[in-house]
Amino acid sequence: MAVSVLDMSMSLDGYVADSDDYLGGVDGERLHKWADDPGTAGQFQEEWDAAGAVLSGRRTAELMDHWGGDHNGNPIFVPSHRPPAPAARWGYPLVTYVQDGIESAMAQAKAAAGDKNVQLRGGAYTVREALAAGVLDEVQIHLIPVLLGRGRRLFDVLPAEIELEIVEVINTPAATHIRYRVR
């Protein structure tokens, strides 16, 4: 049975990107610098390879030009109340806009993933919607030892408290990698 996973690199002060959607720092990639180390990144390769579909917030999908039409070969589901923009209406057979809510989008993504996982991609709005609808199963945070001081937060206001369970912690000098199960 597919599980849905949110995998994000976050600064200690809660940001996943700076205000211009770069990933922080002088080179614009501060939050992903940890993944330059093949040994560390290798520990997460198995998880990344386990993805069989992506559910992406619309803003993220559009910022990424829909990853060219698929996400490493996997289909992409975008929950949105508005119809897709022209690029996504034309010729992206693996991109599906879902207009009847995030539960429906996740059900379609899980069906497409089969026995693989669904990767959630998105900013605060999509994360909040997924948490509020109860369709996010796991959260993998790469907590980066930096205070960015400003930018786009991963977690927005929620309608209620949500308990997590710590599943695994991997310590490296470049990040504290914590995997949670959503209760």
Place this chain on the structure above:
Amino acid sequence: MAVSVLDMSMSLDGYVADSDDYLGGVDGERLHKWADDPGTAGQFQEEWDAAGAVLSGRRTAELMDHWGGDHNGNPIFVPSHRPPAPAARWGYPLVTYVQDGIESAMAQAKAAAGDKNVQLRGGAYTVREALAAGVLDEVQIHLIPVLLGRGRRLFDVLPAEIELEIVEVINTPAATHIRYRVR
């Protein structure tokens, strides 16, 4: 030489208290529940005992009624541009309001601490001021596996990025305890 330490329990979504200054959850203490376990709390007792003075934001100091006049016997320094309220003007010999800035308050707190440490107590404003002035040496975060969804954040907007160094990570089921050195 005294070091200054900020020791806080923070939810994964960055909150250190709910909007009413409770520590979250049904019993109002969700963020400090981890400290109920004597084994876990014992690992931090040495650090807490190493405090020789407290530098507290004014709001925190006032919410706590200045801890009755001292913090476990230690003197309390409160940086504030305004003069102290009546309770702190009368008869609290160990409470010192410092009106010429947080650098001065920290220098006085370190002098009072001698070879012990200065504990920083405060919300986002005081943390930001201390970081911006470069007077915070270490950050001990107890990262709690819960999304509170709303409340008071520990980290506010900063004038610049600040790099941290991971000094130690202690994993328990109730929290991920990460100690950072401020670079």
